[in-house]
Amino acid sequence: MVNSFDAELQQRLAAIRDAGLLRELRRVDSPQGPHIEIGGRTLLNFSSNDYLGLANHPALKEAAIKATEKFGAGAGASRLICGSLAPFHKLEEALAAFKGTEAALTFSTGYATAVGTITALLGKDDIIILDKLVHASIVDAAKLSGAKLRVFAHNDLNDLEDKLRWSSSFSLPGNTLKRELQPPQTLVVTESIFSMDGDAAPLREIVALKEKYGAWLMVDEAHATGLYGKNRRGLAEELGVSDRIEIQMGTLGKALGASGGYICGSRALVDFLINRARSFIFSTAPAPAAAGAAHAAIRLVQSVEGQKRNEQLWSRVMELQSQIPNPKSEIPSAIIPVIIGDESAAVAAATQLREQGLFVPAIRYPTVARGAARLRVTLTAAHTPEDVTTLTRALGQIGHPQSATGN
Numbered sequence: 001m002v003n004s005f006d007a008e009l010q011q012r013l014a015a016i017r018d019a020g021l022l023r024e025l026r027r028v029d030s031p032q033g034p035h036i037e038i039g040g041r042t043l044l045n046f047s048s049n050d051y052l053g054l055a056n057h058p059a060l061k062e063a064a065i066k067a068t069e070k071f072g073a074g075a076g077a078s079r080l081i082c083g084s085l086a087p088f089h090k091l092e093e094a095l096a097a098f099k100g101t102e103a104a105l106t107f108s109t110g111y112a113t114a115v116g117t118i119t120a121l122l123g124k125d126d127i128i129i130l131d132k133l134v135h136a137s138i139v140d141a142a143k144l145s146g147a148k149l150r151v152f153a154h155n156d157l158n159d160l161e162d163k164l165r166w167s168s169s170f171s172l173p174g175n176t177l178k179r180e181l182q183p184p185q186t187l188v189v190t191e192s193i194f195s196m197d198g199d200a201a202p203l204r205e206i207v208a209l210k211e212k213y214g215a216w217l218m219v220d221e222a223h224a225t226g227l228y229g230k231n232r233r234g235l236a237e238e239l240g241v242s243d244r245i246e247i248q249m250g251t252l253g254k255a256l257g258a259s260g261g262y263i264c265g266s267r268a269l270v271d272f273l274i275n276r277a278r279s280f281i282f283s284t285a286p287a288p289a290a291a292g293a294a295h296a297a298i299r300l301v302q303s304v305e306g307q308k309r310n311e312q313l314w315s316r317v318m319e320l321q322s323q324i325p326n327p328k329s330e331i332p333s334a335i336i337p338v339i340i341g342d343e344s345a346a347v348a349a350a351t352q353l354r355e356q357g358l359f360v361p362a363i364r365y366p367t368v369a370r371g372a373a374r375l376r377v378t379l380t381a382a383h384t385p386e387d388v389t390t391l392t393r394a395l396g397q398i399g400h401p402q403s404a405t406g407n
């Protein structure tokens with residue numbers, strides 16, 4: 001019995017391997033940083049989302065240790081069951097103040113944030129409209145909600161408006177005569193900076209459209225929190241639309257260097273999620289250490305050092321973009337895709353780079369579309385100008401000096 005089970009899985013794995021899509025874990029024997037140790041070698045790392053270089057920062061580690069010493073290694077249960085530990089409350093107060101919202105709620109991961117929030121707010125009578133390239137956590141959440149699902153072409157405002165027009169046909173007055181028959185609610189979801197292309201959503205125009213059609217808007221700032229705007233709140237701040245977005249989502253594990261996810265918004269939104277978000281209710285609270293580290297990161301991002309790290313990151317981005325422009329976005333980002341296309345060719349390119357001492361991940365289906373495989377370069381504040389030169393030289397040597405314009 002067990003053998004036939006394994007035989008079946010081995011067959012499936014062989015099919016994945018044949019398609020050039022096999023994934024394997026690569027053990028790292030060092031902290032995350034610009035240099036990581038893999039298989040006894042030190043590699044120059046262009047793979048992490050630790051954009052400000054905070055994951056191994058002494059202030060975050062110290063805060064994690066302090067939180068552990070004071071509140072223990074584990075949280076004991078869900079925050080609604082055994083009481084909600086102080087570090088989570090302090091973190092949420094700091095987050096709301098940082099983002100300039102009434103309230104904030106944190107989750108164990110960004111994935112759990114998307115799933116819990118979307119399924120709490122929308123049900124089978126409602127409509128969700130997604131950008132084609134939103135993160136898997138949002139796609140999964142939308143499917144799980146049971147709502148009618150529509151996808152608009154990436155960053156395509158005309159297509160979004162078509163879908164919004166379609167959705168508004170459901171809320172004709174005839175549908176609301178019976179008071180218990182609410183018209184369906186429509187939610188639009190996009191990322192602000194897209195995780196695999198590094199391009200930016202036209203948030204001002206999307207906000208205007210969702211207001212025109214009475215829809216709600218959720219923006220996932222996973223790759224923008226801590227990086228954009230005067231207070232480094234995210235792209236919504238930079239574009240001046242934060243207070244017109246109902247649901248501001250982000251993660252604590254990227255530029256903030258810790259782990260977890262958050263929702264920022266009104267007190268009513270947070271109170272509602274505490275009552276209805278199943279990934280919050282039915283899940284043990286994160287370790288106090290994670291809350292301590294994330295809180296320290298928020299303080300750091302708002303400090304003079306945070307400002308300096310931010311400037312360092314953007315200097316590195318400009319240096320790289322002067323060599324390898326990302327034609328997909330006028331707004332620069334720390335994510336620079338080098339499109340290769342073929343899945344096996346992307347893996348081969350990553351292998352060649354690794355042989356030269358550089359760690360750059362090959363990103364393939366299903367993370368991106370088939371035939372749109374790429375090297376995904378990410379920069380951090382901890383990289384030096386020399387690191388960037390090493391990267392562009394190595395990319396040139398393997399024949400991929402340009403990021404493509406297509407896809």
Ligand SMILES: *Cc1c(COP(=O)(O)O)cnc(C)c1O
Pocket residue numbers: 109110111112114135137191195220222223251252253259260261
């Ligand atoms: C990483 C990511 C998430 C998930 O966050 P985790 O904390 O890693 O679970 C959600 N949305 C986007 C856009 C992401 O890039």
